[in-house]
Amino acid sequence: MKEAELDLIYRSTRNREETATASQAILRGLAVEGGLYVPSYIPKLACSLAELSAMSYQQVAYEVMKLFLCDFTEEELKYCINHAYDQKFDTENIAELVRKDDAYFLELFHGSTVAFKDMALSILPYLMTTSAKKNQIQEEIVILTATSGDTGKAALAGFADVEGTKIIVFYPKHGVSPIQEKQMVTQRGDNTFVIGIEGNFDDAQTGVKKMFSDGELARTLAKNGYRFSSANSINIGRLVPQVVYYVYAYAQLLARKEIQENDLINVVVPTGNFGNILAAYYASLMGLPVAKLICASNENKVLFDFFKSGCYDRNREFILTSSPSMDILISSNLERLIYRIAGDDDEKNLQLMQELSKTGTYRIDEEMRSNLDIFYGNYADEKETAEAIKSVYEHVGYVMDTHTAVGKSVYEKYREETGDETPTVIASTASPFKFTRSVMNAIDPAYDAQSDFSLIDTLSEISHVAIPAAIEDIRTAPVLHDRVCKTEQMCDVVMEILGIQH
Numbered sequence: 001m002k003e004a005e006l007d008l009i010y011r012s013t014r015n016r017e018e019t020a021t022a023s024q025a026i027l028r029g030l031a032v033e034g035g036l037y038v039p040s041y042i043p044k045l046a047c048s049l050a051e052l053s054a055m056s057y058q059q060v061a062y063e064v065m066k067l068f069l070c071d072f073t074e075e076e077l078k079y080c081i082n083h084a085y086d087q088k089f090d091t092e093n094i095a096e097l098v099r100k101d102d103a104y105f106l107e108l109f110h111g112s113t114v115a116f117k118d119m120a121l122s123i124l125p126y127l128m129t130t131s132a133k134k135n136q137i138q139e140e141i142v143i144l145t146a147t148s149g150d151t152g153k154a155a156l157a158g159f160a161d162v163e164g165t166k167i168i169v170f171y172p173k174h175g176v177s178p179i180q181e182k183q184m185v186t187q188r189g190d191n192t193f194v195i196g197i198e199g200n201f202d203d204a205q206t207g208v209k210k211m212f213s214d215g216e217l218a219r220t221l222a223k224n225g226y227r228f229s230s231a232n233s234i235n236i237g238r239l240v241p242q243v244v245y246y247v248y249a250y251a252q253l254l255a256r257k258e259i260q261e262n263d264l265i266n267v268v269v270p271t272g273n274f275g276n277i278l279a280a281y282y283a284s285l286m287g288l289p290v291a292k293l294i295c296a297s298n299e300n301k302v303l304f305d306f307f308k309s310g311c312y313d314r315n316r317e318f319i320l321t322s323s324p325s326m327d328i329l330i331s332s333n334l335e336r337l338i339y340r341i342a343g344d345d346d347e348k349n350l351q352l353m354q355e356l357s358k359t360g361t362y363r364i365d366e367e368m369r370s371n372l373d374i375f376y377g378n379y380a381d382e383k384e385t386a387e388a389i390k391s392v393y394e395h396v397g398y399v400m401d402t403h404t405a406v407g408k409s410v411y412e413k414y415r416e417e418t419g420d421e422t423p424t425v426i427a428s429t430a431s432p433f434k435f436t437r438s439v440m441n442a443i444d445p446a447y448d449a450q451s452d453f454s455l456i457d458t459l460s461e462i463s464h465v466a467i468p469a470a471i472e473d474i475r476t477a478p479v480l481h482d483r484v485c486k487t488e489q490m491c492d493v494v495m496e497i498l499g500i501q502h
């Protein structure tokens with residue numbers, strides 16, 4: 001409580017004494033020893049919900065982000081917001097809230113790569129270059145990213161040709177959809193590099209994390225005029241912009257008189273790395289009236305098991321599903337929740353994270369568990385996910401992507417279990433055009449005979465939704481990246497790209 005009177009700063013989840021300003025935390029990505037930066041306290045919304053309901057997306061973004069990014073001036077932050085949330089989005093509202101069936105779908109896929117990661121990755125390059133200026137950074141920023149599909153393309157699109165940056169993206173060669181892969185390997189921009197690895201997403205993420213925490217590597221880089229930074233969802237420059245759309249969604253419900261001021265809502269989030277739902281949790285801690293945060297997993301249901309038992313256990317088979325962006329066994333951002341429910345206890349968190357890296361598992365105590373009441377976890381298997389797509393399409397003509405469908409299916413389970421009729425917002429994390437084959441197969445397996453591109457036309461016809469420009473583009477774009485490497489070679493590849501001898 002005392003701290004709330006002081007300026008908000010950032011602390012490492014593994015060492016409270018390691019602090020940073022917002023701009024420093026954005027530049028560093030990870031804290032030393034693998035800790036994650038967390039705000040020293042969660043600020044309360046400074047304007048009323050009624051005031052927010054009269055604001056544009058950009059205005060809400062400013063009202064929310066200024067509370068977290070305290071060392072940015074008003075001019076700097078507005079510059080970042082206005083350059084990020086512009087005509088790159090195919091709707092003026094930036095995020096669309098549509099009522100379909102029994103829920104409100106918060107469509108977060110109107111940006112340049114038709115997935116929700118655009119919401120944060122369109123602003124991160126501006127936050128980062130602004131942060132570099134504020135901190136008199138001379139070195140060129142090298143963005144190093146591991147992706148399960150969507151982050152990679154959204155980061156590439158955000159950073160392409162941004163002066164003073166290079167971006168290197170690693171993705172699991174056999175773990176992303178054909179359209180996801182095509183989107184990445186056709187990326188233009190002389191500062192962009194895309195590499196497939198022979199391994200899964202966790203291998204890619206572990207390899208990237210290893211490079212980030214290698215002190216000697218950092219010195220070698222610095223000597224050559226480079227420094228690493230992260231565009232992964234562990235960067236607070238990703239997390240903070242994601243808080244915005246939950247506040248905006250509530251404000252929109254209020255503006256349309258779907259709810260009264262201070263009415264509670266539920267939020268459903270199809271979850272992988274736990275970044276998106278953590279942002280919703282932060283929004284609730286800021287004072288947004290949220291009753292339940294419904295964490296939806298696919299068959300990689302580590303989080304469902306965690307919420308049920310208090311035991312996190314990554315020792316299990318990794319399953320490739322039709323919602324690949326959620327095929328994750330180590331949800332990195334969960335560490336920020338663990339730190340929080342431990343009462344901002346860095347030592348307790350460190351101990352649990354060490355157990356996780358040593359044994360692949362940890363258990364939280366009863367006191368920590370008692371702080372998880374706002375969360376409800378469940379999962380949808382492949383069959384249930386497909387059924388949700390088909391059923392919503394048949395009932396209301398709306399086509400969900402596979403990730404959103406996991407959310408919808410879990411929401412149905414929640415309602416059946418609880419009978420809760422609270423108005424509910426489902427975070428819709430990707431356009432169905434990004435996962436066309438799985439989506440069309442769910443509606444009718446006969447579609448499987450069509451080619452990928454003909455399926456896109458058919459989807460447009462049956463859903464009465466125009467093909468997004470981002471999808472149209474890759475039909476004709478040439479492949480510009482074809483490098484593949486083994487997990488152990490990731491560091492060598494980075495050195496080669498940067499032209500560093502070692």
Ligand SMILES: *Cc1c(COP(=O)(O)O)cnc(C)c1O
Binds near residue numbers: 116429
């Ligand atoms: C990244 C992603 C998710 C998972 O979000 P997290 O923040 O990692 O939990 C869900 N759906 C889609 C389409 C994504 O790209």
